[in-house]
Every structure is written in C-alpha cells, then in structure tokens.
Amino acid sequence: MSRNELEQLAETLLSVIRKRSGQPHDIRKLSASLKATNTDIASAAGVLADWEYRIKKRKSSITFVSAPDSLIDTEIRHGLKTRIIGKSMVCYQSVQSTNDIAAELAGRGAEHGAIVTADQQTKGRGRLGRTWYSPPGTGIYVSVLLRPRFTPDRAPGLAIMTAVALADAISEYLPGEVQIKWPNDVWINGRKTAGILTELSAEQGRIHYVVIGVGINVNQGVGNFPEDIRPIATSLRRALKRKVRRVDLLHTFLLNLEKAYAAYEKSGLKSMHRKVRAYSALIGEEITVRTGRHETRGRAVDIDLDGRLILEVEGRREAVTAGEVTVVRTKSS
Numbered sequence: 001m002s003r004n005e006l007e008q009l010a011e012t013l014l015s016v017i018r019k020r021s022g023q024p025h026d027i028r029k030l031s032a033s034l035k036a037t038n039t040d041i042a043s044a045a046g047v048l049a050d051w052e053y054r055i056k057k058r059k060s061s062i063t064f065v066s067a068p069d070s071l072i073d074t075e076i077r078h079g080l081k082t083r084i085i086g087k088s089m090v091c092y093q094s095v096q097s098t099n100d101i102a103a104e105l106a107g108r109g110a111e112h113g114a115i116v117t118a119d120q121q122t123k124g125r126g127r128l129g130r131t132w133y134s135p136p137g138t139g140i141y142v143s144v145l146l147r148p149r150f151t152p153d154r155a156p157g158l159a160i161m162t163a164v165a166l167a168d169a170i171s172e173y174l175p176g177e178v179q180i181k182w183p184n185d186v187w188i189n190g191r192k193t194a195g196i197l198t199e200l201s202a203e204q205g206r207i208h209y210v211v212i213g214v215g216i217n218v219n220q221g222v223g224n225f226p227e228d229i230r231p232i233a234t235s236l237r238r239a240l241k242r243k244v245r246r247v248d249l250l251h252t253f254l255l256n257l258e259k260a261y262a263a264y265e266k267s268g269l270k271s272m273h274r275k276v277r278a279y280s281a282l283i284g285e286e287i288t289v290r291t292g293r294h295e296t297r298g299r300a301v302d303i304d305l306d307g308r309l310i311l312e313v314e315g316r317r318e319a320v321t322a323g324e325v326t327v328v329r330t331k332s333s
C-alpha cells in the first residue's frame, strides 16, 4: 500500500472510530468493512498516532481516545459547518505568510472561499509593514480568499465585517470582554488578541480578489510573547486561565465569517451595525488617528455604514477611512 493510500485509509478509519469515541472497535470487523488487511488497519492507526490522535491499540481492537488540537485539514474539515468558506483548504505546518500563499493561489485561479492555514509563520505580516508574531502550536493563522462581485469602493468595510465575526467567535468564550479597536484589532481587556490584514487586488472598478488574513493569539502564555509586545498583547488562554481548542475557535470564526460575508454582500454593514458600535473600543474616546504623516485629533463618535470612523474635531464631523489610532484620554480619566 502506498503512503497516499495508507493516509486515505487512516482518514476513513478515523471517521469510523471517532463516531464511537472511547469504545473499542474490533480490528477484524474494521478490516472487513474497510476492505483492508489487519496489518493495513494497524498501520493506518499508526499514521493517526503520528498525526497526534490518541488511539488505544490492543491486539484485536482499536479505540479512539481524543483528537489533537492541530490545524491539519482532517481536523479542520471535521465539524466545519460552512458551505463556501473552507470548502477548499490548504493547511501548512510552517509557512512564511498564509496571506502570501493565498495571493499566489488566487493568481492560479483558486476559488472564492478557499482558505490557507498554518501552525506557524516564519514571516507573518501585520499592518503597516509590521511583523505578526506567529509561534507554532499556540495561535491561529488563517487567510481567506474572497472574490467579491462588488466594486472596490466597498472593500474597506470587509475588515470591520471580519472583526465582528471574530469578536463574536471570541465572545463565545469571554462574553462581554471583547472589543474591536477600529479598524481591525480585536481586544480582550484592552490588549490585542487578534489582528486582521486585508489585501486587495483590483483594477478599474473591479476586484480580482481579496485576501483576509487573521492572526489570533489563542494559547500563548504571558512569557510566550516577545518583550516588546508583552505589555500590549494577550491571548484567550491568559484571559480564560485555560487552554482553548484552536480548531473549535476556527470553526466558529469561519462560520461567522461566512454568514457575515453573505450579509455584507447584500447590504454592507447594515445588519451588523449595532454590533460594530457595541463592540467598539473607541466610540466616546478622545483619540488621534495617524494616516501617513497626517495626524488628526478628536473624539470618536461613530463608525458609519461604510466602516469609516467618524471623529468630532472642533465641532465638525470628519470621516476617516484608514489609519493608526491611539487613545489619548479614556472616558473615565
């Protein structure tokens, strides 16, 4: 049996034994139903153990014990309830940047909704030329390829749309503790736990594709962050004081994103506008927004239906499309 065939058998075996987790499956019965020899079944169970599934192997039986928290495609596919996002997926152990891979795939004609995930990134990219710290085994690094049918002027709102899908997913673990820092950071207790990097390829009124890259700090401990970001970064694990299964969080986020995108295609941010405001960490705050060399100071009063931040500057209202925000003074100070 070739390696490929063995891996396919391992996948089929997994789908059978995980249906009755904790209960022994007779190897002879498995061989008969999967049309394989007992030795093949034992080797396939060995493959599953290599993939870090916990399997109890006895002479005549195999028992599924538990699945790893790995971002491998078998695990991501299992229990993913989306119809479009993630229908096609490529999952890596380690890559430079999932956004780069997604853009490459887009250039080769990959379909709307394709995703790229990695357990680790060696050159994870953040906004404004920054790096995104992407150590193995702890975070989620995922890029989603979209091929919107709308015009490029509607693209800026996609970051906020994604932030809402992400904030909703994280709120399932930490209700009431999640905020969005416009335009694309998700905070827990005032510290950054996730970031979004939206990259667009477009020409003359037409979008070729958009790559939405999302990095989530899930199971990092305090000491896992490099010193320079330690005071401003956090993870779900730090806030919850327990680990979170990354695959479960990814499933929830992708399903939220699929629903949010369907709504966005129809009517922009309209249906999620209440959430955009409720999650906002900035509304009501005195802030500065830096766009290139230009800096504006004012009070953030709203986020409009196009995802622009509305500032009150000396009694006038100004809409800001992009920029780096710093909170000057909090409401309570």
Ligand code: BTN
Pocket: 096, 097, 098, 099, 100, 121, 123, 124, 125, 126, 127, 128, 130, 132, 140, 141, 142, 143, 184, 185, 194, 195, 196, 197, 213, 214, 215, 216
């Ligand atoms: C930011 O907050 O500056 C955005 C961070 C975006 C990080 C994600 S991780 C997956 C994808 N691949 C990248 O190289 N960057 C994004």
